[in-house]
Amino acid sequence: MADQASNRPALALHVPEPKSRPGDPVDFSEVHLPKAGEQARPDEGSKPEDMKDFAYDLVRVLGEDNKAHGPWDPKLDPDTLRTMLGHMAMVRAFDERMFRGQRQGKTSFYMKCTGEEATSVASSMALASDDMVFPSYRQQGILIVRGYPLIEMINQIYSNAGDKLKGRQLPIMYSSREHSFFSISGNLATQTPQAVGWAMASAIKGDSRIAATWVGEGSTAEGDFHSACTFASVYNAPVILNVVNNQWAISSFSGFAGAERTTFAARALGYGIAGLRVDGNDALACFAAQQWAANRARANQGPTLIEYFTYRAEGHSTSDDPLGYRSAQEREEWPLGDPVMRLKNHLITIGEWDEDRQKAMDLAAAEEVKTTTKQAEKNGILGHGLHHPFHTMFEDVFEELPWHLQEQAAQATRERKIKWPDHHPKDGAGK
Numbered sequence: 001m002a003d004q005a006s007n008r009p010a011l012a013l014h015v016p017e018p019k020s021r022p023g024d025p026v027d028f029s030e031v032h033l034p035k036a037g038e039q040a041r042p043d044e045g046s047k048p049e050d051m052k053d054f055a056y057d058l059v060r061v062l063g064e065d066n067k068a069h070g071p072w073d074p075k076l077d078p079d080t081l082r083t084m085l086g087h088m089a090m091v092r093a094f095d096e097r098m099f100r101g102q103r104q105g106k107t108s109f110y111m112k113c114t115g116e117e118a119t120s121v122a123s124s125m126a127l128a129s130d131d132m133v134f135p136s137y138r139q140q141g142i143l144i145v146r147g148y149p150l151i152e153m154i155n156q157i158y159s160n161a162g163d164k165l166k167g168r169q170l171p172i173m174y175s176s177r178e179h180s181f182f183s184i185s186g187n188l189a190t191q192t193p194q195a196v197g198w199a200m201a202s203a204i205k206g207d208s209r210i211a212a213t214w215v216g217e218g219s220t221a222e223g224d225f226h227s228a229c230t231f232a233s234v235y236n237a238p239v240i241l242n243v244v245n246n247q248w249a250i251s252s253f254s255g256f257a258g259a260e261r262t263t264f265a266a267r268a269l270g271y272g273i274a275g276l277r278v279d280g281n282d283a284l285a286c287f288a289a290q291q292w293a294a295n296r297a298r299a300n301q302g303p304t305l306i307e308y309f310t311y312r313a314e315g316h317s318t319s320d321d322p323l324g325y326r327s328a329q330e331r332e333e334w335p336l337g338d339p340v341m342r343l344k345n346h347l348i349t350i351g352e353w354d355e356d357r358q359k360a361m362d363l364a365a366a367e368e369v370k371t372t373t374k375q376a377e378k379n380g381i382l383g384h385g386l387h388h389p390f391h392t393m394f395e396d397v398f399e400e401l402p403w404h405l406q407e408q409a410a411q412a413t414r415e416r417k418i419k420w421p422d423h424h425p426k427d428g429a430g431k
């Protein structure tokens with residue numbers, strides 16, 4: 001029992017509160033934004049304890065003048081820069097069309113990555129195509145970079161008869177073994193220990209492939225993320241832990257995951273992992289940081305945690321309306337700009353691009369997505385009956401279907417025949 005006479009002060013909790021709510025003015029003036037090019041580039045074999053400052057600074061390459069600055073400039077040739085811009089333009093065109101598709105009722109769900117394109121496109125371009133990636137649901141850019149066919153993405157989003165995942169995953173939760181792209185899971189942060197485990201297995205086998213995972217800043221509050229860091233550090237696993245700090249986790253601001261106290265990159269220090277904090281809207285900085293971490297992992301110098309400081313410019317998903325919980329001014333005032341515009345302006349400034357070519361590129365991307373969408377629609381859209389036969393839901397798990405599932409399958413088939421006697425033949429009702 002507490003001593004009633006005690007004059008000890010009453011304890012109090014701090015509950016984080018975002019600086020602005022809908023209608024409030026927005027002030028990003030306290031955000032630490034060093035000049036591009038000011039950050040040193042440590043040796044790829046540096047000890048984590050010798051790089052503490054990098055966890056609090058911000059690696060930046062593209063300056064206000066749209067030129068590349070400093071030791072982190074990856075010095076990519078103009079063709080590679082145009083390819084990078086093209087991938088980012090494609091991601092944006094794809095997001096636009098799929099978002100509209102959801103509004104038209106063609107799919108139940110979609111998630112855009114507007115404003116965060118560089119964190120998946122530029123960073124994955126710094127990896128080898130057979131390095132294994134364990135993304136979250138917001139890295140569609142990796143599939144675009146790796147040449148995964150758009151039609152496969154759309155078939156999956158529509159859960160139609162062409163969906164290779166047979167409608168078993170929520171729309172956008174892709175999976176492609178051929179593209180070294182691990183199945184997306186809706187259970188936040190599970191991909192982080194999986195990436196570390198895969199990286200450990202790769203090292204145990206004497207393979208040369210490394211693993212990279214992407215996780216949202218909100219998801220770093222999950223226990224899985226911390227187990228992943230412990231294993232990565234203890235076994236010096238060849239893995240890159242990418243934390244995309246877009247400052248929001250649906251309607252929870254990053255303060256609830258610890259952003260008021262320290263940076264996400266600084267999480268690395270407690271585990272003895274190298275930590276880098278990067279301008280996530282600077283495609284060149286994203287590429288350079290990932291390349292640094294990949295070289296480090298490949299040389300058995302250990303894991304790296306990279307925080308990409310960025311901003312989720314739109315809603316969390318098609319089920320969300322951010323106007324209800326954050327100020328619309330945030331997007332306007334956000335000081336790190338738009339990653340696509342910044343890369344485009346850089347290419348124009350170095351005399352390798354112009355507005356006409358940009359317009360043509362955007363148009364071509366939109367056209368390609370439109371044509372492919374039309375093709376995918378022939379395989380079916382939400383609610384139109386063209387999906388994998390109903391019975392397939394019982395397949396592919398057991399070599400031989402156990403008796404209780406056989407019973408369930410038979411019962412379900414009987415009931416469906418009664419309920420929908422004339423149902424689409426592909427439904428598998430006769431099976």
Ligand SMILES: Cc1ncc(C[n+]2csc(CCOP(=O)(O)OP(=O)(O)O)c2C)c(N)n1
Nearest residue numbers: 138186187188216217218219246248249250
């Ligand atoms: C274990 C678990 N808890 C909660 C959720 C519900 N949920 C889905 S996305 C999300 C927000 C994640 O935010 P963040 O990690 O910052 O990633 P972002 O969406 O910003 O890319 C939440 C809470 C979930 N899917 N899994």
Ligand SMILES: [Mg+2]
Nearest residue numbers: 216217248249
């Ligand atoms: Mg987030």
